[in-house]
Amino acid sequence: MENSHTYTIQGLWSGPQTETGTIHFSAFSTDVSMSLERGGPGQGTTPEELLLAASASCYMMTLSTLLSNRQIPYTRIDLKSSGYAVDEDVLRYDKIEHQPTIYFSEQIDENEIINLANHAEHTCMVSSALRGNVAVTVRPTIVAPAVKP
DSSP states (O other): OOOOOOOOOEEEEOSSTTSOEEEEETTEEEEEOOOGGGTSOOOSBOHHHHHHHHHHHHHHHHHHHHHHHTTOOEEEEEEEEEEEEEEESEEEEEEEEEEEEEEESSOOOHHHHHHHHHHHHHHOHHHHHHTTTSEEEEOOEEEOOOOOO
16 A cells, blocks of 8 residues: 655745745745845755755665664764756756765675665655656765774
8 A cells, every 4th residue: 555645835935036935844944045146135045955955864864764774883974965957948956966974883894885875865755756857876985993804
C-alpha cells in the first residue's frame, strides 16, 4: 500500500518584484525576495537558496539515516552544497553538488562509506524530484583514524 504525505506552505506577497514576501510552514518562517542580481531587494532568502537548502538537508539526513541503519558510528557530517544555475531564457538549476565530509572515530571501510554517500543521493526525496532536470553529484571526503600496520 502506498503511503501519501501532504506538505503545506503558506505565503504572502504584495507589490512588485522589488518588494519582499514571507513564507510560513511548520515552525519556520522567513522573508523571501528576488536577489539583487535579479532586480529584487535581496532581503531574506530566494527560491534558489530554498531549493538548494532542501536538497542539502534532505541529502544530509538521508546519509545520516543510511549510516545509522547500518550501525556505522560516525561522529558528524559537514556538508557544503553548491548549486549551479544557467540562464537560458529562464534561470534554472543545471547542477547541484554535495560535498559531505564524514567524520569517524574508528577505522571504517572507506568503499562502503563512499557507496552509502552516493546511495543517499539516489534515495533522497528531493533528489528524486529533481532527477531528469538537475544533475545532482556527490564528492565525499572521509576523515577517519589511519589503518594501523
